[in-house]
Each structure stands twice: as structure tokens, then as C-alpha cells.
Amino acid sequence: MIQKKNLIGLEHIDTPEIELILDTAVAMKEIVFRPVRKVPALRGRTITNLFYEPSTRTRTSFELAAKFLNADVINISSSASSVVKGESLKDTVRTLEAMGTDVVIIRHPMAGAADLVAGWIGATIVNAGDGAHEHPTQGLLDLFTVREKKGTLEGLKIVITGDILHSRVARSDIWGFLKMGARVSVCGPATLLPAGIERTGVAVYCSIDEAIKDADVIIMLRIQMERQKAGLFPSLREYARLFGLNRERLSLAKKDALVMHPGPMNRGIEISGEVADGLQSVINEQVTNGVAVRMAVLYLLIGGGDA
Amino acid sequence: MKLLIKGGTLISPDQKKMFITDVLVADGKIAAFGDNLEMDGAVIIDAGGKLVLPGLIDLHVHLREPGFEDSETIATGTMAAARGGFTSLACMPNTNPVADNSTVISFILNKARREGKVNVFPIGAITAGSKGEELAEMAYLKEAGAVAFSDDGRCVSNAAVMYRAMQYAAMINMPVIAHCEDTRLSAQGAMHEGYYSTLLGLKGIPAAAEEVIVARDLILAKEAGCRLHIAHVSTAGSVQLIRQAKSNGLKVTAEATPHHFTLTDRAVTGFDTSTKVNPPLRTLEDVNAVRQGLRDGTIDVIATDHAPHAQEKKEVEYDNAPFGISGLETAVGLVWTELVNAGILSPLEAIEKMTANPARILNIAKGILAKGADADLTIIDPARTEKVDPARFVSKGRNTPFAGRTLTGVPILTIVGGKIVLEYTGQE
Numbered sequence: 001m002i003q004k005k006n007l008i009g010l011e012h013i014d015t016p017e018i019e020l021i022l023d024t025a026v027a028m029k030e031i032v033f034r035p036v037r038k039v040p041a042l043r044g045r046t047i048t049n050l051f052y053e054p055s056t057r058t059r060t061s062f063e064l065a066a067k068f069l070n071a072d073v074i075n076i077s078s079s080a081s082s083v084v085k086g087e088s089l090k091d092t093v094r095t096l097e098a099m100g101t102d103v104v105i106i107r108h109p110m111a112g113a114a115d116l117v118a119g120w121i122g123a124t125i126v127n128a129g130d131g132a133h134e135h136p137t138q139g140l141l142d143l144f145t146v147r148e149k150k151g152t153l154e155g156l157k158i159v160i161t162g163d164i165l166h167s168r169v170a171r172s173d174i175w176g177f178l179k180m181g182a183r184v185s186v187c188g189p190a191t192l193l194p195a196g197i198e199r200t201g202v203a204v205y206c207s208i209d210e211a212i213k214d215a216d217v218i219i220m221l222r223i224q225m226e227r228q229k230a231g232l233f234p235s236l237r238e239y240a241r242l243f244g245l246n247r248e249r250l251s252l253a254k255k256d257a258l259v260m261h262p263g264p265m266n267r268g269i270e271i272s273g274e275v276a277d278g279l280q281s282v283i284n285e286q287v288t289n290g291v292a293v294r295m296a297v298l299y300l301l302i303g304g305g306d307a
Numbered sequence: 308m309k310l311l312i313k314g315g316t317l318i319s320p321d322q323k324k325m326f327i328t329d330v331l332v333a334d335g336k337i338a339a340f341g342d343n344l345e346m347d348g349a350v351i352i353d354a355g356g357k358l359v360l361p362g363l364i365d366l367h368v369h370l371r372e373p374g375f376e377d378s379e380t381i382a383t384g385t386m387a388a389a390r391g392g393f394t395s396l397a398c399m400p401n402t403n404p405v406a407d408n409s410t411v412i413s414f415i416l417n418k419a420r421r422e423g424k425v426n427v428f429p430i431g432a433i434t435a436g437s438k439g440e441e442l443a444e445m446a447y448l449k450e451a452g453a454v455a456f457s458d459d460g461r462c463v464s465n466a467a468v469m470y471r472a473m474q475y476a477a478m479i480n481m482p483v484i485a486h487c488e489d490t491r492l493s494a495q496g497a498m499h500e501g502y503y504s505t506l507l508g509l510k511g512i513p514a515a516a517e518e519v520i521v522a523r524d525l526i527l528a529k530e531a532g533c534r535l536h537i538a539h540v541s542t543a544g545s546v547q548l549i550r551q552a553k554s555n556g557l558k559v560t561a562e563a564t565p566h567h568f569t570l571t572d573r574a575v576t577g578f579d580t581s582t583k584v585n586p587p588l589r590t591l592e593d594v595n596a597v598r599q600g601l602r603d604g605t606i607d608v609i610a611t612d613h614a615p616h617a618q619e620k621k622e623v624e625y626d627n628a629p630f631g632i633s634g635l636e637t638a639v640g641l642v643w644t645e646l647v648n649a650g651i652l653s654p655l656e657a658i659e660k661m662t663a664n665p666a667r668i669l670n671i672a673k674g675i676l677a678k679g680a681d682a683d684l685t686i687i688d689p690a691r692t693e694k695v696d697p698a699r700f701v702s703k704g705r706n707t708p709f710a711g712r713t714l715t716g717v718p719i720l721t722i723v724g725g726k727i728v729l730e731y732t733g734q735e
Contacts, residue, residue, distance in 0.1 A: 011506065090622050110624040111508035112578030131626070133508030168508060195511060196502030 615704020
């Protein structure tokens with residue numbers, strides 16, 4: 001089992017714990033491909049998906065992960081809960097705790113929400129994304145996907161391109177890949193690179209052509225339309241020209257470089273359709289692996305014992 | 308009532324020295340100094356080994372009343388001031404309604420006379436509703452008792468409005484206290500923009516958001532001939548701008564808060580909302596620059612920016628939490644621990660920045676230890692050590708990032724107008 005009660009982020013998790021999760025996810029992935037995808041590991045446990053942001057991919061992935069392990073799952077979205085009546089986050093999670101939920105999986109638009117909830121209640125907390133802070137299960141599934149394809153993470157060159165400033169995926173990926181011995185570069189327009197990011201140990205580029213030279217893995221991030229309106233870059237057209245991944249650019253990376261994207265994609269903007277659907281793309285496998293990794297996380301946090 | 312304070316070490320900013328003597332207080336005034344004073348019927352206070360100071364003055368306090376009485380009231384805020392060793396405070400006008408008219412100023416003064424533990428000097432708004440558009444009725448505010456003007460909590464964004472306000476304030480010989488923040492640069496920011504905001508994924512407030520307005524206001528004050536006081540200086544760049552302006556002869560003064568000379572943005576790690584304050588906690592380099600500014604006299608005043616909030620307002624997501632730290636009851640301990648005992652300021656220099664200097668800026672007859680002066684006195688025990696326990700705060704605001712921190716230097720007796728308003732015997 002892992003020592004921690006919660007999974008808040010990859011910044012504060014030890015490398016052996018990451019390895020344990022990835023190793024456990026290998027076994028879990030095997031379950032995902034069984035004809036009857038159900039094991040009793042979490043029977044009788046209650047898991048609550050508390051989502052304050054719209055999400056299809058992550059919420060469904062957690063729900064499936066919990067169900068494959070036979071847990072009971074409750075889904076709460078902020079639009080259909082007492083949140084709309086003005087209830088505070090603290091009161092909401094304390095109510096869930098009083099009802100006996102074992103795990104709260106929380107997605108929230110504000111950084112730090114999962115940390116705060118973990119301080120307020122005793123249930124196990126899994127961060128499903130908090131503002132621009134962390135999205136640890138996405139980071140873990142990215143690590144899993146690369147390790148599965150490449151055999152190891154040690155020494156690989158990973159390039160994360162796009163809106164680093166607002167990306168929780170970038171932060172979790174940076175911590176995860178660095179801890180596993182990979183080299184990490186980030187790339188994006190100067191206005192979307194956060195202050196002091198180099199102090200995490202990454203190399204920083206504003207030219208994607210330079211960044212992806214000899215890369216083993218290229219992770220493209222979604223660019224959100226409202227960033228242009230906020231004046232962070234002039235136009236999507238120019239963004240695509242400077243930072244979009246297309247076939248010509250991809251040829252600058254290693255021949256067997258993997259192309260990844262946490263989704264949902266803006267085809268034709270940060271990534272061309274041709275590359276997204278190309279042979280080097282593992283974007284769909286990331287989704288499958290997400291279920292396996294989340295099963296591993298839930299199992300390691302609250303499984304075991306009499307299971 | 309007569310009080311005879313025996314054997315204490317006086318810190319006298321007006322005489323610029325420290326010496327052991329007795330102090331006799333009678334009829335609300337300081338009646339005599341001298342060795343081995345005797346007085347029949349006087350209450351004897353043994354101050355041996357303690358420091359006897361002119362009552363401390365906090366130039367920057369949010370009392371929250373009228374309008375936000377769940378966070379603080381004039382009664383609780385002045386009680387917290389007394390507990391922190393302050394005998395006078397100036398309160399900011401960002402109440403509801405805003406103190407932009409003489410009625411609100413009169414309300415505060417009347418309430419303070421009835422319920423206040425310490426002297427309250429209200430600060431009037433610079434602009435109507437502190438909206439930064441039209442000037443408040445400054446002369447009426449002054450007539451009603453306002454001692455300065457500020458839109459604190461908000462920056463007067465329109466440079467033309469600020470310039471006119473300074474010209475007008477200069478005409479009636481009143482200081483303007485500037486909250487320097489370019490709100491386009493700071494927009495929606497929750498903490499200092501730097502490495503830690505990057506780690507935490509919180510939107511940053513760059514140092515430039517403060518510095519561009521400090522620079523602007525220094526230029527405007529020179530043109531307007533206004534006495535400008537820069538509130539809560541937090542960045543190395545601001546300290547340097549003010550230092551340069553002073554060396555050019557500008558009539559500018561500045562203050563720093565205990566949290567800005569003590570904590571860095573690293574304290575935000577863990578998302579404790581009691582660290583959310585505006586201006587935000589900055590980098591170690593900035594903290595050191597603020598300390599250097601205090602040491603070399605660039606920063607004249609230590610003020611708390613006491614900003615109490617009801618607990619439930621702070622028990623929310625970091626982005627949703629209001630800015631502010633409840634500072635009155637930790638100020639002396641932080642000044643002594645972080646500045647005096649650390650060798651940054653002498654006891655006399657530290658006390659000047661909490662007595663004579665703010666009194667001079669506000670033009671109030673306080674902050675001196677002289678025969679015939681108001682008997683506002685603070686006695687502190689510079690050797691006593693205590694752990695900060697917000698549950699024991701007198702203020703309604705328990706929002707402190709210093710909970711659990713051990714501080715040396717404790718105010719033990721607060722005397723206002725010759726009356727003991729607070730005697731502190733200590734944690735059990």
C-alpha cells in the first residue's frame with residue numbers, strides 16, 4: 001500500500017510510490033480487457049465524484065475505475081447540488097463525510113481545493129484536477145503510457161507544449177517525469193510560461209522546433225479560446241503557426257517519438273488531425289490507461305485489508 | 308486616578324534615548340519623571356525589567372464598522388489594539404457605507420468615544436465611495452475629524468483623479484495615503500507572481516503591479532506638492548523608488564507591515580488562506596529589502612494593516628478568500644523577534660516607527676513622552692516569550708499566518724489617557 005491517505009498531487013509523492021502505482025496499474029489494465037470486468041476489491045466502499053467543473057473524460061474514467069473494482073459510486077456535479085444554493089465547499093464535503101463516503105474525488109476550478117478538503121475531512125481525497133495546480137491521475141496515466149511504450153522513463157526527453165501557465169496537467173507531468181528520471185522541456189509563448197518554471201528543473205523554450213529536437217515524447221496541451229480574448233496571444237491562427245504540431249514539425253523529433261494529448265483536442269490548432277490520428281499518436285491509449293491507473297490509485301488508497 | 312510606574316526603562320523618541328526612571332501619571336497626563344518618585348494614593352506599577360513606551364500608534368487598521376460587524380467592531384478592534392499595546396489607531400475608510408462623508412466620520416468618532424478602548428483617528432476616503440472617480444468632500448472630512456485620506460483596499464487607478472486629490476489635499480494640509488496597485492496587472496491575482504505561484508497554480512500579482520503605481524504617485528506628489536504616505540510597501544523595487552525619491556527631497560513617507568518583513572510567498576504552500584493578503588507576501592529578496600528599508604529609514608512606519616475577517620469567510624477556496632491578516636495582536640512580538648532581536652532595528656528605532664513617526668504623519672499630538680503630554684503609555688516585557696494562539700485573540704479576526712509561532716516581546720500594560728485599559732498577565 002502507499003503510505004499517504006490522499007492523492008493531491010505528484011509534487012509531494014515519492015518515486016517508489018509512483019512506481020508502485022504504475023506497477024499496480026499493469027495488473028489493473030489486464031482487468032479492463034477481461035470479458036467480465038469486475039473484481040471485488042472495493043466491494044462495500046463508497047466513492048463520491050464531486051465535480052465543480054464540467055468533465056466527461058475524467059469523471060467517467062474515475063466512475064468506471066470504481067465500478068470495475070465493485071465500489072458504489074455517487075456522482076455530484078456542482079450545477080445539480082446544494083452548491084447552487086450557496087453552500088460552501090467545506091459544508092458540502094462535511095455533509096458527504098457525515099453520510100459515510102470513503103473517498104471524495106474532487107474536480108474544482110480553483111487551485112488548492114483538494115488540499116483544503118483534505119484538511120477539513122477524514123475521508124480519502126483524490127484530486128481530479130484543481131485549477132492550474134495539479135491533475136495527478138492524468139500525470140500518472142501519462143507516465144504509465146510512456147513507460148508501457150518505451151519500457152522505461154529514465155533518460156527520455158519529454159517535451160510539453162502549450163499553455164503551461166494555466167495547465168495542471170503540465171505541472172503534474174513535470175513532477176512525475178522528473179521524479180522518474182526523464183528530462184523535461186516546456187515550450188509555449190512567453191505569455192503562457194509561468195514565472196520561475198525553470199526552478200522545477202525543466203528546460204524552457206519559446207520555439208517548438210528547437211524544443212522537440214530529438215524528443216522521445218511530445219505532449220501537446222489544449223489551448224483555450226478565452227486566453228486569446230484575455231490578450232495572451234494575438235490569434236489562434238498565429239498560435240497554430242508558431243506552436244501547432246504538424247507532420248513537418250514532428251519529423252524534428254525522434255523517429256519513434258510518441259505524440260500525446262490530455263484531451264479534449266482542438267484539431268488544427270495545437271495539433272493537426274493528421275498527427276492526432278497518426279501512427280505515433282497514443283492519445284486513445286492514454287484514455288484506456290486512465291481507467292487502469294485510476295483503478296490502481298483507488299485500490300492502493302483504500303483497498304487491501306479484507307479485499 | 309494616579310499611576311506611578313516604577314523602575315521601568317523608558318524609550319523616549321523625543322529625547323532619542325532609553326533610560327531608567329519612574330513616571331507619574333495624574334489626571335490623564337504625564338505629571339512627572341524622576342528617580343524614586345513617591346505619591347500618596349497612586350497605584351504603583353512595578354516596571355522593573357520592562358520597557359515603558361509612549362503608547363503605540365497603528366496608522367493602518369480596518370475596524371470594519373460600520374457595515375462588516377461580523378468581522379470586527381469598533382469595540383472589539385480597539386480592544387485588540389489595547390491587547391497589542393496600541394493606544395491610538397487610524398482606521399481606514401473602506402466600511403459600508405464608505406467613510407467618504409462627515410456623517411460616517413462622526414459615527415466612528417462617537418462610537419469610539421462610547422465603546423472604544425483606545426484613541427481612534429478616522430481616515431477619510433479620497434474619492435466618493437472609494438470608486439476612484441470623483442473627489443470626496445475632503446475639507447468636510449477634515450472638519451469632522453479625519454486625519455488623512457486614503458482609498459485603501461483600492462487604488463485610485465485614474466492618474467488624473469489622484470493628481471487632483473493630491474493637489475486638493477495639499478491645499479488643506481492633509482496627507483494622502485496611497486494603496487499602490489495597478490489593478491490591470493494584479494487582476495484576479497491571489498498571491499505574489501513567482502516560483503511559488505507557479506508551483507501552486509494560483510494567479511500571480513507581479514511586483515510591477517505595486518511598483519508602477521508607487522512610481523506614478525511619487526511623480527504626482529512631487530508635482531502636486533502633497534504629503535504622500537505609501538501604505539504597505541512590499542517589494543524591493545518600491546523600497547528603492549521611495550529611497551530615491553527621499554534622497555531627491557520629496558515629502559514622502561512609507562510604512563511596512565510585520566507580515567511583509569517576516570513572511571515570504573513560500574508561506575502560501577498548503578493554501579492556508581490566512582496567508583492571502585494584499586499586497587501579497589513576496590520573495591525573500593523583497594523581505595530583505597523591506598528590512599533594509601526599515602533599517603536605513605526609507606520606511607518610516609511599522610503599521611499592521613489589521614484586516615480581520617470572520618472565520619467562515621476565510622474557510623473557503625484560496626481564490627475565494629478575502630485578502631487580509633489580523634495583525635494587531637502579533638505586531639509587537641513580530642517587531643521584537645524579527646527586527647529588534649535580529650539586530651535590524653534598535654529598540655528606540657523600532658518604537659519611533661510605531662509612535663513618533665506615525666504621529667507626525669497624521670499630525671496628532673501623540674507618540675511622545677513629555678511632561679504634560681497625554682498619558683498614553685505602553686509597557687512591554689521584552690523578555691517574555693509566547694506562542695501565537697489565534698483562539699485567544701481579542702479581535703474577531705483570527706486570520707493569522709503566525710499561529711503556533713513563538714514570539715518574544717509581549718505588551719503587558721496599556722494605558723490610555725491615564726487609565727489602564729488592558730493588563731495582560733499571560734497565557735495560563
